[in-house]
């Protein structure tokens with residue numbers, strides 16, 4: 001388990017969320033969503049706030065909302081489909 005994943009799991013539990021929130025095959029990282037990701041299309045976003053190589057995972061509907069926002073403010077698209 002990476003340092004990022006360890007820290008993220010600890011923070012999720014402290015905040016009362018599913019332990020695997022924002023992790024691949026876990027739960028969507030958006031707090032108002034938390035959709036299960038296993039077996040679903042998953043999108044990741046770099047998490048620049050904590051660790052340089054960390055990625056947070058989101059479901060497709062949430063990724064589409066982020067992308068629509070990024071496009072509306074002419075910002076680089078943050079969410080990428082997970083291969």
Ligand SMILES: [Zn+2]
Pocket residue numbers: 028029030033034035058059060061062063
């Ligand atoms: Zn979601």
